[in-house]
Amino acid sequence: MSQSTPAPASEQAAAHSPSVTPAAAPAATPTPTQDSATSGRARASVRRTVATAGRVLAQLRHDPRTIGLLIIVPCVLLVLLKYVFDAQPRTFDHSGAPLLGIFPLIVMFLVTSVATLRERSSGTLERLLTMPLAKLDLLLGYALAFGALALLQAAVAFGLTLGPLGLHVSGPTWLLFVVALADGILGTALGLFVSAFAATEFQAVQFLPAFILPQFLLCGLFTPRENMQTVLRWLSDVMPLSYAVDAMNRLTAQSGVSGLVVRDLIVIAGITVVALALGAVTLRRRTA
Amino acid sequence: MVNFSGAAASAPADAAARTAPAPAVDVRDLRVVRGGRSVLKGISVAIARGTVTGLLGPSGCGKSTFMRAIVGVQKVAGGEVRVLGRPAGDRQLRHRVGYVTQAPSVYADLSIAENLRYFAAILGVPRDDVQRVIEQVGLQGRERDLVSRLSGGQRARVSLAAALLGAPELLVLDEPTVGLDPVLRTELWDLFHALAADGATLLISSHVMDEATRCGNLLLMRDGEIIADDTPAALLARTGASEIEAAFLALVAKQGSTTVAGSDAQSSDQPEPVKGATR
Numbered sequence: 016m017s018q019s020t021p022a023p024a025s026e027q028a029a030a031h032s033p034s035v036t037p038a039a040a041p042a043a044t045p046t047p048t049q050d051s052a053t054s055g056r057a058r059a060s061v062r063r064t065v066a067t068a069g070r071v072l073a074q075l076r077h078d079p080r081t082i083g084l085l086i087i088v089p090c091v092l093l094v095l096l097k098y099v100f101d102a103q104p105r106t107f108d109h110s111g112a113p114l115l116g117i118f119p120l121i122v123m124f125l126v127t128s129v130a131t132l133r134e135r136s137s138g139t140l141e142r143l144l145t146m147p148l149a150k151l152d153l154l155l156g157y158a159l160a161f162g163a164l165a166l167l168q169a170a171v172a173f174g175l176t177l178g179p180l181g182l183h184v185s186g187p188t189w190l191l192f193v194v195a196l197a198d199g200i201l202g203t204a205l206g207l208f209v210s211a212f213a214a215t216e217f218q219a220v221q222f223l224p225a226f227i228l229p230q231f232l233l234c235g236l237f238t239p240r241e242n243m244q245t246v247l248r249w250l251s252d253v254m255p256l257s258y259a260v261d262a263m264n265r266l267t268a269q270s271g272v273s274g275l276v277v278r279d280l281i282v283i284a285g286i287t288v289v290a291l292a293l294g295a296v297t298l299r300r301r302t303a
Numbered sequence: 304m305v306n307f308s309g310a311a312a313s314a315p316a317d318a319a320a321r322t323a324p325a326p327a328v329d330v331r332d333l334r335v336v337r338g339g340r341s342v343l344k345g346i347s348v349a350i351a352r353g354t355v356t357g358l359l360g361p362s363g364c365g366k367s368t369f370m371r372a373i374v375g376v377q378k379v380a381g382g383e384v385r386v387l388g389r390p391a392g393d394r395q396l397r398h399r400v401g402y403v404t405q406a407p408s409v410y411a412d413l414s415i416a417e418n419l420r421y422f423a424a425i426l427g428v429p430r431d432d433v434q435r436v437i438e439q440v441g442l443q444g445r446e447r448d449l450v451s452r453l454s455g456g457q458r459a460r461v462s463l464a465a466a467l468l469g470a471p472e473l474l475v476l477d478e479p480t481v482g483l484d485p486v487l488r489t490e491l492w493d494l495f496h497a498l499a500a501d502g503a504t505l506l507i508s509s510h511v512m513d514e515a516t517r518c519g520n521l522l523l524m525r526d527g528e529i530i531a532d533d534t535p536a537a538l539l540a541r542t543g544a545s546e547i548e549a550a551f552l553a554l555v556a557k558q559g560s561t562t563v564a565g566s567d568a569q570s571s572d573q574p575e576p577v578k579g580a581t582r
Contacts, residue, residue, distance in 0.1 A: 066424035073421075075414045077449065138408030142465070145374050146425050147397040300392060303337055303378045 040135035059151035067148075067156025068163075071130070075164065083089065085126065085164065089118040089172050097180045104181075111182045113236045115172060115191070116263035119165040120256060127161055128205030128219045135210070140296055140298070150295045158203050158291070164194065165199020186266035191274065194266065197283045204290035205255065211297030226249040230256035235264070258282045322359065325388050326381070327352040327473050327504035328373055335368050335383035335527075342368045344527040350506060350520075352472075355499045357518030358508040359547070362393050365527040366508040367405060376403045387472055393415050398426060401466035405477045407458040408465075415461050428469040436464040441492055453490040456483045463491075467498075474498065476507045480514065483493065488495065492517045515547035523551055530554050 075082055075246035088147065093111060100106040107229050135142045143153065169192055176182040209226055213219035233243070233251035240261075251257045328350040335343040342365050350356050358366050371377035372384055375392015377390050384391035387399055409418045419433040437443055440460040445453075450461055463479050476495075480488045485517055492514075499519075507518065516535050523531040523538075531538055531554050535547060544550040 062427075063425055063437055066421055070410070070413070070417070070421040073417050074410060077412050084555060137411070138404045139410060141376055141404065142402065142408040142422075143425065145392075145397060145400065145402050146422070147394070147427070148425050152425075301376055301378045 017112045033175045033258045045295055059149040061153070062238070063148055063152040064155045064159065067152055068159035071157060071160035072163065074130075075160070075180060081126070082164075085122055085143050086171050089114075089168060090175050092118075093172060093176055093180060107180070108183055110185070110236060111176055111180070112263045112267040113234065113260040115169070115176060116194060116198050116259040117234070117236070117256065118172060118230065119169055119195050120202035120259055121223070121231075122168065123161045123165050123199045123202030124206040124209075124227060125220070126156060126164075126211065126262075127203045128210040128222060129216060131157070131207055131210040132213055132216055132219045143300075144298070149300045153298065154204075154207060154291050154294055157207060158200050158287075161203040162196055162200045165202070167194035171198070182267070184267045185270040186276070187272065190267055190272060194262045194276070194280065194283075195258070197262075197280055197287070201255055201259065201283050201287045201290070202286045204294065207294035208297065211294070227256070230254040233257065234260040239281075255283065258286075258295055315359060325352075326350055326386060326465075326536065327354075328506065329383075329385040330373070331383045333369070333384055334380045335365075335372060335377060336380040337368070342527050342571065343372070343452050346527075346529050347382075348522060348529055348532060350504060352504050353499055353502050354519045355495055355505045355507065355517070356520045356522060357515050358522045358524060359512060359515055359551070360510065360524030362510050364524045365475055366510075366524055369524070370402075370477050370506065370508060374400060374475050385566055398469060399472045401468070401471035401474045403459075403462050403466045403474075403476045403479055405481075407450075407455075407462035409458065409461045411451040411458075412449065414449055415442060415453075415464075418450060418461060419464055422465045423468050426469045430468075432468055436467040437494060439467055440464045443561040456487065459483070460491075471502070472503055474503060474505045476505065478508055478510070480511075488514075512546070521547070523554060523557075525555060530558055 093114065096111060096114065097107050099108070131140075134143075173188070173191060173195075177184060177188070205226070209222050210219055213222060229250075233240075233247060233254055234256040237249065238247060240257060243251060258279045262276050262283070265273055265276045265279070326349040328348070330346055330348045330398070333343055333346040334341070360366055368377055372379055373386060373391055373529065375384075375386070375390075375396065386393075386396055388450065389396055410421075413421070416433060419436060419480065420430060423430060423433050434443075437446060440463050442457065442460055442464065450458055453461065459479060459482065466474060466476070474495075480491055483491065495507065495517075499505055503577065507514075509515075520537065521531065521533060521538060522529050523534055531550075533541070538547065538550045539545065540551040542553040544553055
C-alpha cells in the first residue's frame, strides 16, 4: 500500500499522460451529439485485437486439461470410428473425412460459447466495454486465439488420420488445414453469437445439441445430401456445417483444388462474417 | 494525477475547489426504469472535481444503477448525465474514467500481472503502469498468483488496480472496501484521498455508514432518490444527529412527513451543487 508515496505515483501518472492522450483524441471526428447511447464507436486496432487473443490463449495456458481434452478427444473418437468400421475400410474413408471438418467447428463452438458467457457473467465484458475497446477487437481476438487452437487440433488429428489410421486423401494437405481452420473460426463465430442467448452455463452447453446436432444429422454424414427429402435438402443447404463437410468430402475424393471447394470455403467465410456481425450486435455497451 | 488533458489543464490545480466551473459529474433529472419498476426517480447531482464523494444507502436503493449510469453502461429512461464535460459513456471518456463493479471483474484464470497487463494494453498505457497500480493496492510480491487463488478482498483489490491504470480523472468505485480488514480499509481510504489530492474525482459507494466520515461529501440515497447531498459535518449539524446512520434515519423520517422537496429554502432554482434533499 503506497499511502506514503503519493507524489511519485502522480509524477508517474503525469509522465504517462502524453502517451495516453494521442489515442484519447481520435481524429477530431465530429462526435455525434444526438444521443449518448449511439455516440462513440471505437475503432478496431491491431494492438488491442492481438492483446485480446493473447489474453484468451493465456487463459487456456492456465487450463492445460481443457487443451488436452480439446486435442485428445477428437483423436480418440477417430480411432474408435476406425475400428468400429474395421471390416469396411471404405466407410472410414467416407465418415472420417467429414469428421475432420466437424470436430473443429463443434469444439470451438462449445469452447467459445462458454468462454464468452463467462466473460459476460464475470463482469469483465462490462469492464472492457467501458474501456477503449472496439467490439471488433474482442470478436477478432477470440477468432484469432481459437483459430490458432483449431489449427493445433487439426494438425494432431490430421497426423493421426492420414498416418496411422490410413485415411486416403486425394487433395492437397495444406488445403485440408485451410478448411479445418475455416471450420474452427466458423465454430468460434457461431459460439460468440449463440452465447448471447444463454443466461447460464447450463444453457450454453445445451445450445450444442440444440444448434449443432440438427446440422450434424443433415450435413451429409449419414446420408448424402442429394438423397434427402426436398425439405430436408433445403434445410441442409442453409446450414453451415453442410459446407464444412462438403469441403472435406471433396478434398478426400478429388485431387487438385476444385472450384467447388473454393465455393464451399467462400460460403463458410461468408457465414462466419455474418455470425461475427450478429455477435457484435449482441455486445451492448449499455444494458438495462 | 495532473493529466487533465488539453483545455482542462488550465483549470486551477486547487483540488478542493468546490466552485470549479465544470463539475466532474453533472446529473440532471436522471431516471432509470428497469422491468417496469422505477429504479432512479429523477436524480440531479453535481460532483465537483478533486473530491471524494460517498454514495451511501441501503442495499437495493439504486446505488449501483446510478454508478452504471455515470459510467455509461446503463440504459436510461430520461435525464442527462455529463461526465468531465461529455455525455456519459462517450468514446473519449473511456480512457478517463475508471470503474470498479461490485463483484471483482477480473479474469480468475489469469495471474494478477496478466490481468493488469491485458487491461493496460487495452487502455494503451505503458506496461510499467502495471507495477505502479499493484503497489498502490498493496499486492506487490503477488504478481504471479492466479486470481482464482486469491481471497475475496485481494480479488477486489486486483479489480481496483485495473481501474487505477492510466490514472483516470474520474474513479467510480462500487463498494470497493467490502470484506476488507480495518487496516486495509484505512490504507485504501488513504489512497483515495491521495488520488483526490492529485486532482482525481472519486465516487465511492458503500452501505456501511461508518465509512461516511471519510468522505468530503456525501450523497445519501434511498429508494431511487438522493435524500441528502452535503458534507458529513453539515449533515450531522442539520439533523442534530451524532452519527451518519442517525442522520440518515432523521432524513428518512423528515422525508415521510414533508413531501415537499428540499427543506432548505436557500437552494432556489440553482441546479449547481444541490444542497439538501433533491426532489
